[in-house]
Amino acid sequence: MMIKPEPPFTRLVASLPATVPFTGPETLERRSGIPFTLRLGANESAWGPSPRAIAAMQRAAAEVAWYGDPENYDLRAAVAQMHGVGLANVMVGSGIDDLIGWIVRAFIEPGQAVVAALGAYPTVAFHVDGFGGQLVRVPYRDDRNDLAALAQAAREHRARLVYVANPDNPTGTWLTAAALRGFVDQLPDDCLFILDEAYIEYAPPEAAPPVDVRDPRVLRLRTFSKAYGMAGARVGYVLGAAGIVGAFEKIRLHFGVNRMAQAGALAALADTAFLAQVVAATAEGRADYAALAADLGLPALPSATNFVAIDVGSAERAAHIVDALAARGVFIRMPGAPPINRCIRVTVGLPAQRAAFAALFREVWAGLRD
Ligand SMILES: Cc1ncc(COP(=O)(O)O)c(C=O)c1O
Secondary structure, eight states, X not given: OOOOOXXXXXXXXXXXXXXXXXXXXXXXHHHHSOOOSEEOSSOOOTTOSOHHHHHHXXXXXXXXXXXXXXXXXXXXXXXXXXXXOOGGGEEEESSHHHHHHHHHHHHOOXXXXXXXXXXXXXXXXXXXXXXXXXXXXXXXXXXXXXXXXHHHHHHHTTOSEEEEESSOTTTOOOOOHHHHHHHHHTSOTTOEEEEEOTTGGGSOGGGSOOOOTTOTTEEEXXXXXXXXXXXXXXXXXXXXXXXXXXXXXXXXXXXXXXXXXXXHHHHHHHOHHHHHXXXXXXXXXXXXXXXXXXXXXXXXXOOSSSEEEEEOSSHHHXXXXXXXXXXXXXXXXXXXXXXXXXXXXXXXXXXXXXXXHXXXXXXXXXXXXX
């Protein structure tokens, strides 16, 4: 048979790099043949979902022959009530990763600029590239999002979108609500501010601006992946002005959030006691990591998340530690860009997991010092 040429891709897809935003721990295990016994690299919750969420998902599993509610009505209604906003101000998607894709698709024409920190959460670059936008990267300053420089870059490049995660990944640091409010006023009029609050449940109250869905310049992104312990269920939501949120109806995948995820998230929202326990236990874990770092003479970045970035002095050292720990069955990550790639990033585990990590990290660190 004659071999036929492959059908051509669109120019945009042909131009994209053949990279994925993340290499999952399963891929790393398959590559190395070494299973991870400590999974502390993806900022998943060591405490899992609320038992009420698990029960709700089990019940929903028995009904999985049916499509989920395409309007995600019950979950949206509960979210709207929790934030004191209308149903029209909430849209549910398959995690923040999905929501960022909607926003870039809805607002970015090919060539238009999006501003974010250099080394910010990688899915932003993935979607900006994927829809033909131009990502303008602004270095972190003092290991924080540099709001003045981000706003200046937005004005200079006439950016249509600016992205900030607060608290931030991969640094763990956070900015105050007052600083964020001032920031929005410095952006060009037609620039939308994407405020990714994946870790907001862990943060002090002064990190979260009051939700004001009358302001069409801001979209807030929330997820059930972190403190609610449901990363594998893929569910999150956007809060914003009705005109903008409603437009996502045109592009979202209407059956994209499955029955179990909807039911689990709804039950998780109601279990506020469980959430409070997770947040408190996570704070203890952060303190453990900070104490471990201090004991080794290493700075730990202040964190309001479920992970801690430990400054090991250089990107080479960080990469060595990530590899050496992987060889010992420990999955952690390191930030991808300077200057924060001098850190390793370790997710808070259960107390026994933290102790196991501490022992192996001490061993690897001692090996480096020899
Ligand atoms: C800042 C930030 N945003 C979004 C996500 C992903 O959220 P989701 O699981 O809802 O897609 C993560 C996960 O690590 C994150 O760190």
